[in-house]
Amino acid sequence: MNDIQAAGRPAVGGPQDLFYSTANTVGLPRIVRGENIYVWDDQGRRLADVSSGAIVSNIGQGNERVLRAMYEQGKKLSFSYVRVSRHDPNSDLSEKLAKLAGPGYERCHFTSGGSEANEMAIKFCRQYAYATGQTRKTRVISCMPSYHGGTLGTIAVTGDLDFAPVYGDMVTFSAKVPSPFTYRVPQGHTAETYALECARQLETTIVELGPENVLCFIFEPVGGLSTGANVPPAAYFREIRRICSRYGVFLVFDEVMAGAGRTGKFLAADHWPEAKPDLIVLAKGLAAGYTPLGAVLAPARLVDELASLTGFNLAHTYNANPITCAGACAVLDETVESRLVENAASMGRYMFSQLRELAATSPIIGDVRGKGFLCAIELVKNKDTKEMLAPHVRAADRVRQIAMEHGMLIYARRTSGGKFGEWFMASPPLITTQSQVDEIVAGIGATLGDLTDELHRANAL
Numbered sequence: 001m002n003d004i005q006a007a008g009r010p011a012v013g014g015p016q017d018l019f020y021s022t023a024n025t026v027g028l029p030r031i032v033r034g035e036n037i038y039v040w041d042d043q044g045r046r047l048a049d050v051s052s053g054a055i056v057s058n059i060g061q062g063n064e065r066v067l068r069a070m071y072e073q074g075k076k077l078s079f080s081y082v083r084v085s086r087h088d089p090n091s092d093l094s095e096k097l098a099k100l101a102g103p104g105y106e107r108c109h110f111t112s113g114g115s116e117a118n119e120m121a122i123k124f125c126r127q128y129a130y131a132t133g134q135t136r137k138t139r140v141i142s143c144m145p146s147y148h149g150g151t152l153g154t155i156a157v158t159g160d161l162d163f164a165p166v167y168g169d170m171v172t173f174s175a176k177v178p179s180p181f182t183y184r185v186p187q188g189h190t191a192e193t194y195a196l197e198c199a200r201q202l203e204t205t206i207v208e209l210g211p212e213n214v215l216c217f218i219f220e221p222v223g224g225l226s227t228g229a230n231v232p233p234a235a236y237f238r239e240i241r242r243i244c245s246r247y248g249v250f251l252v253f254d255e256v257m258a259g260a261g262r263t264g265k266f267l268a269a270d271h272w273p274e275a276k277p278d279l280i281v282l283a284k285g286l287a288a289g290y291t292p293l294g295a296v297l298a299p300a301r302l303v304d305e306l307a308s309l310t311g312f313n314l315a316h317t318y319n320a321n322p323i324t325c326a327g328a329c330a331v332l333d334e335t336v337e338s339r340l341v342e343n344a345a346s347m348g349r350y351m352f353s354q355l356r357e358l359a360a361t362s363p364i365i366g367d368v369r370g371k372g373f374l375c376a377i378e379l380v381k382n383k384d385t386k387e388m389l390a391p392h393v394r395a396a397d398r399v400r401q402i403a404m405e406h407g408m409l410i411y412a413r414r415t416s417g418g419k420f421g422e423w424f425m426a427s428p429p430l431i432t433t434q435s436q437v438d439e440i441v442a443g444i445g446a447t448l449g450d451l452t453d454e455l456h457r458a459n460a461l
């Protein structure tokens with residue numbers, strides 16, 4: 001046996017995680033099958049999919065309707081390229097999605113995932129500005145922290161302190177304004193006054209850069225992993241809408257995690273109808289893991305005007321391919337007919353109440369936040385001072401590992417070196433029932449109980 005094999009790494013091939021830090025991949029299970037909200041590993045162990053993979057598996061595993069739709073479509077027409085032909089699954093999906101999204105989002109541009117869709121949204125803004133004579137508009141503004149993807153284009157707008165030293169010389173970073181965190185706010189502020197201060201900084205940044213140079217502000221209306229499902233106060237939404245309109249800056253909502261029903265409304269933007277963005281980006285739950293898919297939702301007004309000028313001429317080979325579109329149509333039908341958005345709202349409320357009860361008795365739960373079934377639990381060393389746990393205890397990753405002993409698969413990853421806090425996602429599939437919520441909350445309680453004991457033993461509390 002050579003050194004590579006001794007370390008559990010095959011000489012040839014191996015799973016994707018061989019590329020990741022070995023410290024973060026301790027004990028990854030080998031998943032062999034899935035059903036409903038559960039997956040099973042090769043040891044026969046059943047794990048509840050508490051974070052829906054990475055907030056993807058909205059309708060759970062093995063949905064016959066979706067699988068059949070993709071199979072039937074593939075038999076009829078497997079592939080057809082969008083630049084040289086049109087096909088019904090593309091038009092059907094656009095129509096279904098635009099109707100669910102409502103007025104202002106009549107056109108849908110499909111991509112292969114969230115990063116690609118965010119890039120398309122930014123490039124659409126740029127092409128529109130260019131075509132309408134606003135040629136200097138190139139600067140993008142986003143939040144620190146935030147996550148918008150892993151391509152070079154989206155790394156440039158993502159707010160993650162770890163990216164700057166590695167990629168800083170390769171991309172032009174967006175200007176960053178602070179994320180309107182609600183839990184840990186600077187002294188003298190409430191969540192609301194801090195959010196307004198963050199909005200004020202957006203305005204100042206636009207003015208400093210020169211409004212004629214600023215293209216768009218891209219923002220996660222309900223945060224994902226980078227802020228731990230942060231939900232800003234309504235006043236923040238009203239302010240950023242006012243500011244973007246005032247200076248002619250596109251407001252883009254990155255709903256890659258939060259969209260497609262996850263927060264208890266089809267669009268996260270629907271929670272703040274007075275502050276509708278110009279463009280919305282979806283991915284993840286839109287095809288619920290059955291096939292790679294992202295989408296940019298845009299008003300017909302802008303798309304049709306641009307089409308009569310230069311057009312927006314970018315495409316990738318797999319955009320709007322027939323099998324993907326057929327699968328996503330079935331996911332949307334399932335979402336609507338099984339009332340999964342409503343379930344995310346009501347069961348999400350129930351899960352929050354149960355988790356908040358748990359938080360009252362756990363010494364390390366600092367905050368439980370989010371909307372619907374997009375929820376994060378923030379871990380702290382001291383609940384009164386909100387002091388963070390020491391980085392070396394690797395709390396988020398320990399949650400992932402311990403949770404498996406309690407029958408749960410949890411997505412937890414430290415972002416920005418933990419500078420803004422440490423949390424994990426309790427965001428199960430939208431099909432999750434009340435008894436499954438009870439099972440998940442009990443599992444989280446047991447996991448955090450074990451972690452608390454471990455932290456005591458290590459003198460880390």
Ligand SMILES: Cc1ncc(COP(=O)(O)O)c(C=O)c1O
Nearest residue numbers: 113114115147148149224256257
């Ligand atoms: C808010 C947000 N935007 C963009 C992305 C990138 O999407 P993808 O991984 O599909 O490229 C993610 C992925 O986690 C995300 O959470």
